[in-house]
Amino acid sequence: MMISLNKGVQHKSSGHSSFLSKILAEIRQDRMAYMSAVILIFIMAIAYLSPLFLSIDRVNRIELSQIYHPPSATHWLGTDDGGRDVFGQLLLGARNSLTIGICVTLLSSFYGLTIGLIAGYYGGWADQIISRILDFLMILPSLMIIIVFVVLVPNYTVYHFIFIMSIFAWFGKARLIRSRGLAEREMDYISASKTLGTPDWKIMLFEMLPNLSSLIIVNMTLTLAGNIGLETGLTFLGFGLPSGTPSLGTLIALAKNPDIVQNKWWVWLPAALLILVIMLCINYIGQAVKRAADARQRV
Amino acid sequence: MLTFIIKRTVLMIPQLLLLSILIFFLAKQMPGDAVTGAFMGKPNVSAEQMEKIREQHGLNDPWIVQYGRWIRDALHGDLGQSFVHKQPVTQLLAGRIENTIWLSVATLAVTYSLAIPLGMIAGRWTRSWADQLIVTYNYISFATPVFVFALLMLYVFGFLLNWFPSGGSVDIRITEGTPEYVLDKLKHLVLPVLSGSLLLTYSTVQYLRNEMIDTKMKDFVKTARAKGVPENAVYRNHILRHSIFPIAAFLGYEITGLIAGSVFIETIFSYPGLGRLFIDSIMTRDFTVVTALVLISGAAVIVGTMLSDIILRIADPRIRFG
Numbered sequence: 001m002m003i004s005l006n007k008g009v010q011h012k013s014s015g016h017s018s019f020l021s022k023i024l025a026e027i028r029q030d031r032m033a034y035m036s037a038v039i040l041i042f043i044m045a046i047a048y049l050s051p052l053f054l055s056i057d058r059v060n061r062i063e064l065s066q067i068y069h070p071p072s073a074t075h076w077l078g079t080d081d082g083g084r085d086v087f088g089q090l091l092l093g094a095r096n097s098l099t100i101g102i103c104v105t106l107l108s109s110f111y112g113l114t115i116g117l118i119a120g121y122y123g124g125w126a127d128q129i130i131s132r133i134l135d136f137l138m139i140l141p142s143l144m145i146i147i148v149f150v151v152l153v154p155n156y157t158v159y160h161f162i163f164i165m166s167i168f169a170w171f172g173k174a175r176l177i178r179s180r181g182l183a184e185r186e187m188d189y190i191s192a193s194k195t196l197g198t199p200d201w202k203i204m205l206f207e208m209l210p211n212l213s214s215l216i217i218v219n220m221t222l223t224l225a226g227n228i229g230l231e232t233g234l235t236f237l238g239f240g241l242p243s244g245t246p247s248l249g250t251l252i253a254l255a256k257n258p259d260i261v262q263n264k265w266w267v268w269l270p271a272a273l274l275i276l277v278i279m280l281c282i283n284y285i286g287q288a289v290k291r292a293a294d295a296r297q298r299v
Numbered sequence: 300m301l302t303f304i305i306k307r308t309v310l311m312i313p314q315l316l317l318l319s320i321l322i323f324f325l326a327k328q329m330p331g332d333a334v335t336g337a338f339m340g341k342p343n344v345s346a347e348q349m350e351k352i353r354e355q356h357g358l359n360d361p362w363i364v365q366y367g368r369w370i371r372d373a374l375h376g377d378l379g380q381s382f383v384h385k386q387p388v389t390q391l392l393a394g395r396i397e398n399t400i401w402l403s404v405a406t407l408a409v410t411y412s413l414a415i416p417l418g419m420i421a422g423r424w425t426r427s428w429a430d431q432l433i434v435t436y437n438y439i440s441f442a443t444p445v446f447v448f449a450l451l452m453l454y455v456f457g458f459l460l461n462w463f464p465s466g467g468s469v470d471i472r473i474t475e476g477t478p479e480y481v482l483d484k485l486k487h488l489v490l491p492v493l494s495g496s497l498l499l500t501y502s503t504v505q506y507l508r509n510e511m512i513d514t515k516m517k518d519f520v521k522t523a524r525a526k527g528v529p530e531n532a533v534y535r536n537h538i539l540r541h542s543i544f545p546i547a548a549f550l551g552y553e554i555t556g557l558i559a560g561s562v563f564i565e566t567i568f569s570y571p572g573l574g575r576l577f578i579d580s581i582m583t584r585d586f587t588v589v590t591a592l593v594l595i596s597g598a599a600v601i602v603g604t605m606l607s608d609i610i611l612r613i614a615d616p617r618i619r620f621g
């Protein structure tokens with residue numbers, strides 16, 4: 001009994017760092033993933049450091065004399081419907097979209113982990129109830145319901161948006177954690193801890209969770225891309241970030257007007273391509289992380 | 300088999316019930332009810348009179364009574380009145396649903412006729428240049444958000460090259476029923492359909508490729524080869540038949556993706572379907588229409604998952620006899 005317990009503990013302490021080095025090794029080996037990591041770090045660095053060399057007030061200031069100017073030396077990517085610099089909006093938008101994507105992913109992972117761990121650890125009727133509820137939630141037309149919520153919330157802010165999005169983003173995660181948790185609970189180290197009288201929550205948090213960490217990290221990387229896509233998409237439709245908080249979707253939303261799609265490409269095309277690049281980078285990194293977590297993927 | 304179909308259909312009822320209750324409460328949260336809507340812009344109706352009419356319409360009854368009435372009306376095809384279009388919601392939907400069905404069926408057909416051959420090629424000739432190309436395409440299609448892709452398609456093929464119309468479902472100058480009419484409708488479908496289906500292929504290609512790689516190693520395939528079955532026949536009669544049916548199981552989830560996608564695609568190509576109607580209605584705060592659309596979409600997914608379960612059951616002997 002002590003031996004199996006020790007094994008569990010050992011796995012816990014060494015598992016994480018070795019997984020991280022496996023990820024790094026995998027990324028270094030895969031040319032596409034390596035390039036993606038470099039590009040993504042570059043984009044994030046520029047977006048997050050932009051306040052150092054860019055005044056937000058100046059980027060957001062509306063200048064009616066400068067509406068829809070094509071790219072020039074002063075405005076590298078021209079100006080938008082309010083005479084604002086598109087390049088500056090792009091940087092602010094990328095920063096907001098990334099931040100919100102990360103927040104939604106963290107929040108929804110928290111919900112998904114809690115529910116999934118409970119279902120997976122306890123099994124039995126708890127699992128039955130949670131699984132039936134998940135079955136139902138997964139078939140909801142989430143996009144439409146999110147839009148309805150966004151419209152109904154009074155005094156709508158960014159925080160409401162993050163909360164609403166995360167409510168609809170955890171179902172798949174919970175199901176994933178649940179199914180792996182169900183397999184994990186049959187392992188010796190769990191029964192050993194139970195026999196020793198360790199409280200359930202401690203086993204869940206400090207023994208089961210670390211063994212699921214690689215799975216969770218893979219899922220989080222891949223859903224981060226999805227969440228950024230959903231946020232920009234909702235903002236594009238006009239039901240995302242409140243006006244005044246630019247997102248990459250805000251610039252693309254102007255392209256709902258055919259004249260802008262056709263004749264003023266500088267307003268929406270750079271933002272559309274930037275989203276595409278960010279999504280591809282995150283996904284390539286995600287695939288490398290997946291391979292690092294699962295030896296079968298490397299074949 | 301029949302008992303399974305009946306059982307599976309019965310299982311759908313609690314899901315539909317739960318969906319309708321959820322949407323009913325969502326609808327209750329929406330500002331304005333049938334009475335405020337009907338008397339909007341008529342200032343000579345006092346609050347007292349409004350209250351009286353509300354009482355008459357049963358809007359002060361307990362929720363369970365109201366819910367019962369709402370669901371009874373919905374089952375009879377009465378989804379309320381649109382405040383903006385001043386006509387019954389059912390009538391409004393009937394005018395649009397045809398377009399969305401066209402779009403969805405065409406998108407699914409193109410998706411499968413692309414995805415199945417691609418998955419087969421990638422699964423059969425693993426690690427070949429074709430496989431690597433397909434896997435790259437799959438990465439990209441998984442990562443690309445539908446609205447970005449649809450906009451790029453519109454820009455390149457609708458405006459720059461001017462190959463296809465950039466919006467609408469048909470040219471209004473052409474009379475209905477003529478061959479030109481059908482042709483023009485198809486022409487208007489090309490860009491929306493391609494924008495949707497080129498991205499939807501992801502799960503099918505991925506699944507088929509993995510499944511074929513796994514099946515290649517199985518004993519029954521080795522047996523077939525050992526008996527001298529030609530390689531093409533091994534793939535056609537043994538591996539493919541084994542791998543292809545579970546694809547039907549994705550149909551329900553494809554429909555979820557299709558509905559979400561149609562909201563974006565119909566908005567971008569100004570295609571007059573249900574997705575576009577949803578966005579227009581929520582913009583004008585026409586909440587009876589919004590409620591009806593959420594209800595229909597939810598029900599479509601529930602029915603879709605049921606259908607794919609049944610197809611899977613009929614098609615796959617392992618499940619049929621297992």
